[in-house]
Amino acid sequence: MADEHPLTWRREGAFDPAEAGKLLGRMGHGGFLGMRYGNHGPDWFEAELPWREDLVGAGNSGVLASGPIISLFDNCTSMAIWTRRGRFVPHVTLDLRIDYVRAAVPGRSVIARAECYQLRGDLAFVRALAHDGDAADPLAHAAAIFMVLGDSE
Amino acid sequence: MSVPPPFGLPPFALAMGMALSDSDGEAPVVTMQFGPHSEGRPGFLHGGAIGGLLEMAGFAALATHLGQRGIEQRMKPINISIEYLRAGLPHPLHAMGQVLRAGRRVANVRVEAWQTDRATPIASCWMNFHLSAPKS
Numbered sequence: 001m002a003d004e005h006p007l008t009w010r011r012e013g014a015f016d017p018a019e020a021g022k023l024l025g026r027m028g029h030g031g032f033l034g035m036r037y038g039n040h041g042p043d044w045f046e047a048e049l050p051w052r053e054d055l056v057g058a059g060n061s062g063v064l065a066s067g068p069i070i071s072l073f074d075n076c077t078s079m080a081i082w083t084r085r086g087r088f089v090p091h092v093t094l095d096l097r098i099d100y101v102r103a104a105v106p107g108r109s110v111i112a113r114a115e116c117y118q119l120r121g122d123l124a125f126v127r128a129l130a131h132d133g134d135a136a137d138p139l140a141h142a143a144a145i146f147m148v149l150g151d152s153e
Numbered sequence: 154m155s156v157p158p159p160f161g162l163p164p165f166a167l168a169m170g171m172a173l174s175d176s177d178g179e180a181p182v183v184t185m186q187f188g189p190h191s192e193g194r195p196g197f198l199h200g201g202a203i204g205g206l207l208e209m210a211g212f213a214a215l216a217t218h219l220g221q222r223g224i225e226q227r228m229k230p231i232n233i234s235i236e237y238l239r240a241g242l243p244h245p246l247h248a249m250g251q252v253l254r255a256g257r258r259v260a261n262v263r264v265e266a267w268q269t270d271r272a273t274p275i276a277s278c279w280m281n282f283h284l285s286a287p288k289s
Contacts (some may be wrong), residue, residue, distance in 0.1 A: 066164035071201025
């Protein structure tokens, strides 16, 4: 894939989740939202979305909109796949489902942790949860499927 | 029929460059501009930004639907399932929702997003909302 962006994890060779995670918050939509790398393991990736006034949703309640949480899940699930693969392979989100089990607490960062639990052919299956400080008390759960980008796209 | 949307976009939507426009349908069209703030892989819309617009259009459709019927209810999303159909190109993205059913406790909404051609959606979603009495 042609890619002229100087700041990128989209290149050949070993995928470094920590390095990619740091770039995540420096460009594009992840940069706009201010995402931060958290941690990673062999098949999982964690990132944080600090609370910000201009990311608040409807109702003047101070609660983070769910849009940024969708984005956080989209990025973390994607990163979890490259983390498990150990290399960057261009892919696209096929579907993403999120269950909101409770509202985020105003003022708190949201942390998402995604695990790539299956790679099969050109499909990758990921599950994730988000919390705002206590992983035992999640605010949302997600499931996503990604597909390796075809030559025609 | 032109619908005056009773739904005001929240800070997140404004920060993302979303705006409401009237439509000749039941619900307002929500449009998001392309820019670095909505870019994923270089030159393409971010999947999360697409999801955020779909969800906002879902809220707008439901708020409009309830408003037109004089119903005052709090709307909380229970879940959302997004299908990504085509790559999002660096152009404005439009989305409009449709309320399939709004009962006393639950509303079921579908949303489609498109760019140049309304008949060629690039993403769609279903959303379920929990409805409850407004806080007094």
